[in-house]
Amino acid sequence: MIIDAHGHLGRSPQFDFPDVSVTTMLDMMFRLGIDRIICCHLGMLQGDWQQGFRESLQAVGESGGRILCYAGFDPALSDALDCVRRCLDCEGFVGVKIHPSMHGRYADDPCYDPVWQLAAERDVPILSHSWDISEQNPSQKYSFPRRFAEYCGRYPEVKLILGHAGGRFGGHVAAAELARQFEHVHLDLAGDCYTWGLIEYLVEQVGASRVLFGSDMTWIDPRTQLGMILDADVSSDAKAMILGGNATRLFGLEKSELNHES
Amino acid sequence: MTTLVDRLVAQYRRRRDALELFDLSCWIGKPLEPAFAVVERMDQFKAIQCRCGIRRAVISHTLGLLGGAAEGNRAACDAIADDNSLVAAATLVPELARGDEWTDYLRSLIARRVRVIRLFPAAHNFLLEPDYLHDLLTAVTQLRLPLVVWQTQTTWPAIARVCRAYPELHFIVEGVGRKLFYDNRIYHALLERCPNLWLETHNLVNYLGLDHLVERFGSERWVFGSFFPYLDPNAAAMLLCEGRMSDEDRHNIAHRNLQRLLAEVDAA
Ligand SMILES: [Zn+2]
Numbered sequence: 001m002i003i004d005a006h007g008h009l010g011r012s013p014q015f016d017f018p019d020v021s022v023t024t025m026l027d028m029m030f031r032l033g034i035d036r037i038i039c040c041h042l043g044m045l046q047g048d049w050q051q052g053f054r055e056s057l058q059a060v061g062e063s064g065g066r067i068l069c070y071a072g073f074d075p076a077l078s079d080a081l082d083c084v085r086r087c088l089d090c091e092g093f094v095g096v097k098i099h100p101s102m103h104g105r106y107a108d109d110p111c112y113d114p115v116w117q118l119a120a121e122r123d124v125p126i127l128s129h130s131w132d133i134s135e136q137n138p139s140q141k142y143s144f145p146r147r148f149a150e151y152c153g154r155y156p157e158v159k160l161i162l163g164h165a166g167g168r169f170g171g172h173v174a175a176a177e178l179a180r181q182f183e184h185v186h187l188d189l190a191g192d193c194y195t196w197g198l199i200e201y202l203v204e205q206v207g208a209s210r211v212l213f214g215s216d217m218t219w220i221d222p223r224t225q226l227g228m229i230l231d232a233d234v235s236s237d238a239k240a241m242i243l244g245g246n247a248t249r250l251f252g253l254e255k256s257e258l259n260h261e262s
Numbered sequence: 263m264t265t266l267v268d269r270l271v272a273q274y275r276r277r278r279d280a281l282e283l284f285d286l287s288c289w290i291g292k293p294l295e296p297a298f299a300v301v302e303r304m305d306q307f308k309a310i311q312c313r314c315g316i317r318r319a320v321i322s323h324t325l326g327l328l329g330g331a332a333e334g335n336r337a338a339c340d341a342i343a344d345d346n347s348l349v350a351a352a353t354l355v356p357e358l359a360r361g362d363e364w365t366d367y368l369r370s371l372i373a374r375r376v377r378v379i380r381l382f383p384a385a386h387n388f389l390l391e392p393d394y395l396h397d398l399l400t401a402v403t404q405l406r407l408p409l410v411v412w413q414t415q416t417t418w419p420a421i422a423r424v425c426r427a428y429p430e431l432h433f434i435v436e437g438v439g440r441k442l443f444y445d446n447r448i449y450h451a452l453l454e455r456c457p458n459l460w461l462e463t464h465n466l467v468n469y470l471g472l473d474h475l476v477e478r479f480g481s482e483r484w485v486f487g488s489f490f491p492y493l494d495p496n497a498a499a500m501l502l503c504e505g506r507m508s509d510e511d512r513h514n515i516a517h518r519n520l521q522r523l524l525a526e527v528d529a530a
Binding site: 001014017019020032200215222227236237244245 | 263264266267268270271274275278295296297298299301313314439440441443444445446447450465467468469470471472473474490491492493494496497498499500501503504505
C-alpha cells in the first residue's frame with residue numbers, strides 16, 4: 001500500500017491552484033498507485049475551519065476512504081480544541097495537524113499543550129509543519145525542529161511527524177537530530193524539499209522506519225517526491241517502508257478496508 | 263510490497279531514461295547550496311550524471327556567479343572541453359565588453375561550446391533593462407544565444423520590458439531562491455503577452471502546474487532543468503515521466519526544445 005501521509009484539500013489565496021477537486025486528486029492517486037492520502041484541509045489552518053471541516057467529511061465520503069484527514073488545530077480559535085475533538089469523533093479523521101509558522105506560535109508554545117494531551121488520549125499522531133530558519137520567511141523560526149523537543153519529551157507516547165523533515169538543509173539536520181533523540185519522531189518528505197542526497201541522509205541518520213512519503217498536494221505535486229524515493233540509493237525494503245509501510249503502522253491502517261466500489 | 267516497489271522503480275527509470283533528458287541547469291564549482299552529497303568537480307558530476315538519467319547538460323560554473331564572470335566562463339569551458347554531450351553556460355557582467363566588442367567576446371565563447379548566457383543582475387549589482395544593457399542584449403540576440411535569469415535576480419516587469427524590447431531574444435526564467443510557482447499569476451499573464459518568454463522546469467513543482475502550463479500554452483516554451491547537484495533531478499524528471507500530456511509534449515520539454523534552441527545559436 002502506498003500512502004501519502006501529508007496532503008491538503010482546498011487552496012490558498014497565495015497563487016493560482018490549477019485544480020483542487022477531489023475527483024482530480026483521486027485520478028492522480030490512481031495513476032501513481034497511491035492507495036491513500038491523509039489530508040489537512042487548508043481552510044482549517046487558514047481561518048475557515050467550518051468549510052474545511054465540511055469539505056473534509058465530503059472528501060472522505062466521496063473517496064470511499066482513500067482520502068483520510070487530519071483535524072487542523074488553529075490556536076487563534078476560542079474553541080480550537082473542541083473543533084479537533086469534533087473531527088476525531090468522525091470517521092476518516094486519523095490525526096491532528098498543527099502549523100506553528102502559519103499561526104505565529106513557537107512549536108513549544110503552551111497553546112499546543114492541550115493538543116498533545118488530546119493526541120495522547122485518542123492515540124492519534126500529530127503532523128506538524130517544520131522548516132529551517134529562513135531570512136526570506138522569518139515565520140519559519142516558529143517551526144524549527146529543535147522547538148519540538150519540549151513536547152516530545154513530555155509526551156513520549158504521542159507519535160509526531162515533522163512535516164517536510166525540517167524543510168531545508170539546516171532544518172533537515174536538526175530534524176534528524178530530534179528524531180535520533182526521540183524515537184517517536186517521524187520525518188515526512190512533503191513539500192519542495194529536494195536536496196540531493198536527502199533520502200539517503202535521513203535513512204542513514206534515523207532509519208527507514210521513520211521516514212514517510214508525503215507530498216503536500218494540493219500545494220506541491222506528488223510526482224516530485226515519488227521520483228526521488230523511487231530512484232534513491234536505499235534498499236527496496238527501505239523504499240517500501242517509506243512509501244507506505246510506516247504510515248500503515250503509524251495510523252493503524254492494517255485492518256481498514258478500502259471500498260473498491262467507489 | 264518490495265516486489266511492487268521494484269516494479270515501480272524499474273518502470274520509472276525506464277521511462278525517465280527514454281526521455282533522454284537534456285538538462286539546462288547543471289552546476290559545478292563551489293556549491294551554491296549545502297547538500298548531503300557534494301559534487302564540485304566535473305569528474306564527480308560525470309560519475310553520477312548517468313545514474314540520474316541526465317543524458318546531456320548545459321554546465322554552469324559557480325565561479326561565474328560567486329567569483330569573476332570571465333574566470334567562471336573559462337572554468338566552465340575547460341570543464342566541458344573533452345565531453346561532447348556537454349555545453350557550457352557563460353555569465354556576463356556589463357564591463358566584460360563594450361559596443362561591438364560584445365559580438366567578438368561572445369563568438370570566442372561560442373567557439374568553446376558556450377551555448378547559453380546567464381545574467382545575475384541582483385548578485386552583480388546591475389540593472390536588467392533594455393537601455394542599460396543595449397549592446398550586450400543586442401549581441402546575445404543576434405547570435406541567437408538563449409538568456410537565462412533567475413526570477414530572484416530581477417523583477418517581472420524588467421523581464422517583460424526586455425522580452426518586449428528584444429522580441430527575437432529567447433528569455434528563459436529559472437526559479438531559484440524562492441518557489442517560482444508563487445508567481446504563477448504573473449508568469450501566466452506574461453506568457454500570454456511575451457511569446458519569447460520561456461520557463462525552466464525544476465521549480466514548476468506546484469500540483470498540476472506543469473500539466474496546466476502545457477494545456478494552456480502548449481509544450482514548446484518549457485525547458486527541462488534540475489538545478490543539479492543541489493537538488494535531486496528525479497523530482498523534476500518524474501513530473502515529465504508521469505505528466506498528463508502527450509509523448510510529443512514530454513519529449514519537447516525533456517530535450518527537444520532545448521536542442522532546437524541551441525541549434526539556432528550562430529556557431530559559424
Ligand atoms: Zn503541508
